[in-house]
Amino acid sequence: TEQELSAVFEQTIAADQRIEPRDWMPEAYRRTLIRQIAQHAHSEIIGMQPEGNWILRAPSLRRKAILLAKVQDEAGHGMYLYAAAETLGVDRAELTEKLIANKQKYSSIFNYPTLSYADVGVIGWLVDGAAICNQVPLCRCSYGPYARAMIRICKEESFHQRQGYELLLAMVNGTEAQREMVQESTNRFWWPSLMMFGPPDGDSPNTRQSMAWRIKRHTNDELRQRFVDMTVPQSEALGVTLPDPDLRWNEERGHYDFGEPDWDEFKAVISGSGPCNAQRLAHRRRAHENGAWVREAARAYAEKQTAKRTG
Numbered sequence: 001t002e003q004e005l006s007a008v009f010e011q012t013i014a015a016d017q018r019i020e021p022r023d024w025m026p027e028a029y030r031r032t033l034i035r036q037i038a039q040h041a042h043s044e045i046i047g048m049q050p051e052g053n054w055i056l057r058a059p060s061l062r063r064k065a066i067l068l069a070k071v072q073d074e075a076g077h078g079m080y081l082y083a084a085a086e087t088l089g090v091d092r093a094e095l096t097e098k099l100i101a102n103k104q105k106y107s108s109i110f111n112y113p114t115l116s117y118a119d120v121g122v123i124g125w126l127v128d129g130a131a132i133c134n135q136v137p138l139c140r141c142s143y144g145p146y147a148r149a150m151i152r153i154c155k156e157e158s159f160h161q162r163q164g165y166e167l168l169l170a171m172v173n174g175t176e177a178q179r180e181m182v183q184e185s186t187n188r189f190w191w192p193s194l195m196m197f198g199p200p201d202g203d204s205p206n207t208r209q210s211m212a213w214r215i216k217r218h219t220n221d222e223l224r225q226r227f228v229d230m231t232v233p234q235s236e237a238l239g240v241t242l243p244d245p246d247l248r249w250n251e252e253r254g255h256y257d258f259g260e261p262d263w264d265e266f267k268a269v270i271s272g273s274g275p276c277n278a279q280r281l282a283h284r285r286r287a288h289e290n291g292a293w294v295r296e297a298a299r300a301y302a303e304k305q306t307a308k309r310t311g
């Protein structure tokens with residue numbers, strides 16, 4: 001009976017074991033996972049655009065090769081994640097349709113422009129740094145296929161973060177103009193990076209249930225704090241100032257205190273009116289339409305192969 005199945009599901013979660021695609025699961029658990037994994041996949045795919053903007057203008061062959069490889073990794077992450085979502089009974093084509101029809105979200109961070117080459121380094125340092133903080137706990141997510149996808153993604157994400165930091169180290173040891181570029185980029189990306197963790201816990205409708213199901217392992221505010229604590233020493237090593245006058249070590253708490261991100265800006269960005277939302281979606285839609293002939297050819301080829309086998 002449904003009651004027995006539900007009891008098995010609850011026991012599996014309580015024992016910290018994994019739910020696999022063929023196991024019974026509550027519909028709301030399935031829906032939550034589809035929502036989060038699809039958003040995550042879309043973020044990887046849309047996330048190729050801000051950095052892709054610099055591939056043709058990277059300052060050396062070495063930097064260009066690094067950036068190309070990194071952007072390709074993001075496409076790969078999107079693919080693992082769409083595959084993980086498909087184990088829940090949706091298909092990738094349907095998810096892509098929803099993304100380009102503006103019916104599913106992707107991370108707010110990718111709606112900000114990349115105005116200077118320093119942004120490539122700062123995205124690696126701050127954006128990939130925040131992504132790792134958020135995603136390492138997802139390696140222990142209760143849903144097996146998502147948890148397993150996250151293990152590989154996190155390894156590559158750590159490499160991306162190092163890549164960004166190394167680029168910034170080169171720039172801060174360069175000319176005064178390069179140091180200024182790094183500072184200016186940090187000023188633009190700091191607050192949006194903090195927003196990646198989602199709304200404050202009091203305004204996060206999904207956290208409580210997702211924690212009970214062990215999809216999420218920490219709240220949005222816990223991870224944001226962890227990120228700040230991890231990043232301040234790195235900013236000091238780089239000689240970059242984080243643009244927050246309220247940022248200071250709190251001896252009693254054993255953590256850094258920090259200011260409040262502009263949550264009105266966050267709401268505007270996730271509801272579609274951030275600086276680049278329209279551009280990002282239009283570009284994704286165009287790429288999808290331009291790829292129609294490839295999908296068509298793949299389908300025709302598959303049909304021919306099936307006909308050969310069965311005929």
Ligand code: ACO
Pocket residue numbers: 035036039040041043044047105106107108109127128131134135195196197198199203204205206207210216220270
């Ligand atoms: N950007 C866009 N939307 C966001 C963001 C954000 N930074 N933060 C929260 N939201 C959305 C949520 O998706 C939710 O919307 P929905 O109910 O319409 O789906 C709403 O705001 C309320 O937020 P929460 O209740 O806190 O939602 P949730 O429990 O899903 O937590 C979080 C949000 C932390 C982003 C979670 O979904 C998560 O960990 N996702 C996986 C990681 C991920 O997607 N990373 C992508 C960026 S990193 C990268 O790709 C390099």
